[in-house]
Amino acid sequence: MYRHDRYAAASMSTRVAKPLSDWLSSYTGADMRLVDYTLAKRAKLTELRGGRLARTDVCDAHPELLRAARNVGERTLVPCPVCAEESLVHVTYVFGDALHQRSGRVWPRDGLADLHRSMDEVACYVVEVCTTCCWNHLAQRYLLGRRHVG
């Protein structure tokens, strides 16, 4: 089992729809600047292909996440690993005490540079989403801010 990232879990629970917060908070990496979740993703896809998980178990993106993906998501060149019909979209959630009410919100990619310059530290969680089949998975977690410059 993964340790809980209490910082994210506490913020997520009030800001993000429940199913999303549940699985985001099940990951950890609070002490690392960049955490890549490729291994966890591979494990989940292996379970799907082996029949231990149903497609409905992994293609369950919340409507709010889908809306964010369509409106402010960053389209990638990577095809969806489940349906292969659509390329994945990245949606970034940001957390930080200094963000106050805005902590835990979806952040447009082109606004991250401003956060990096103006905040001491914010944690960014990048979720990959397929807007066709609703596959979604945490892709990366990283830290931005003046504390991490250089």
Ligand SMILES: [Zn+2]
């Ligand atoms: Zn898909």
